[in-house]
Amino acid sequence: MLRVIVLGAAAGGGIPQWNCGCKICRAAREMPALQGSQASIAVTVDNEHWFLINASPDLRQQLIANPPLHPKAGQLRHSPIAGVILTNGEVDAVAGLLSMREGSPFTLYAHPRVLAILQANSIFNVLAEKNVHRQSLAIDQGFEPTLPNGAPSGLAVLPFAVPGKGAWYLEGHAHPGGTDDDGDTLGLRIEDRATGQYFFFVAACARVTPELQQRLHGAPLVLFDGTVWHDNELIDAGLGVKTGQRMGHLAMSGPDGAIAMLADSDIAQKVFLHINNSNPALLPHSPQRAKVQQAGWQIGHDGMEITP
Template identity: 70%
Template structure:
């Protein structure tokens, strides 16, 4: 069985964001603590014992404490069920949590060469000594089986593919450590349990739903998809920022060309938004935006949600 746990569903900063007084953040601090969410990441497993993280958010330590499936085995002084981390981009939201995994347990970081180059260029990631933490480059459109720390197969096959997006914002206007070109900075993943053939798609960032992407996702049992903003100019209109969703490399949920419209009619069994920004009114359970999303078949998950395929 393919198991997946939503460790966090929020975009950068989480909900509530530390310095934000928007309606969602105020509600999350006040009478609606259920709105609180950590930054986006999921964990997947084929056997329930060995897990792979998809991205390592800045909230990772908090997420691990809250997730019994990822606790050390009872009776062992040092142990972790985590066998590896798969990075889909080099943003702070995806890589900062690696620094919470520096206590010497072996695991593998799987990432595109461009993202591995970012880690290599920043010496703080040297705390993850390569004698324990291997860094394994992955290639677009080439499936690989994630391995356990002893080198044995996990039963999890992952196919990385390019999706429209942008490189890490902190590298804008600078020379990318991994070189030029736009391939490799933003990945989608197809994750399959080799024993059962069950699979899911994970896209935490996506700037556009192309015809090729629609063909790929059609008929999928489960899709986690970028839900950063409800409308493209959301942050600007709310006075919370100066960038549109597109400028940040994220498609809007709503509107012409938005994710809800573009992914309708694709016979996806279960569709879940994640990487949802605190500005997004669809986070509010009784909002008109949430009702529109749910009527279109979309779910906004709580941290800790577990799904078994």
């Protein structure tokens, strides 16, 4: 049976951010229920081997907080993590890989453009090839991740391109993966091959195209980009100079936002994740949260477990 754990649901920096005194971060320091680590999920079909979707900078604490991801009792060195699948090359998707350098074998799956970023930064060489095999994935070509012993995992994963942008830290620099930007931002369709259960993971998305609407239509579960409530949110709050679009994220609200664009998609469970500390929908009694819930969406949170 397909099982999904939300390890973290916050955008880059988490909630509260270390240096932020905004309304939400102040509240989160007083209310642990508002706190959140950076977005990542874990998926399994056998409750023994798990695959991470993105490796956030908070990965170590996320693994500690989720007993299914602990080493097996009685073994000196062990991890149930069989692989990591990256959907982009942003810091909040790849930095957690550096916490996985202690010698347990796993496979790292990513688009060649993201693998090129890792290859260009020698710090990721701590993930020695003898333990961590890097395998490229291709857009719209399904694959089955394997277990450390080479056996099939029972998962079917289909990567697909979504509107987005390259990692912000590469702006103004040559991309190690070349000039073609296809592959910088991916969504995933993840299926249990035995039962046919499936869900979609789209942690970054700049706009909902007709193609994406059609792809997500009728899905039992969609985990979707909820970075900002409205496009100018960070600017209006004095927290930044970039719009959501400028960062490669569409808003929850508005006529072109996620809520409106996916309103008629007949999705059974709709969950927002990658939610920024500026987003008022994080506050349980806010009018924005009420609108999210009225539209049939949930606000993801750390430790949330979902079965599609």
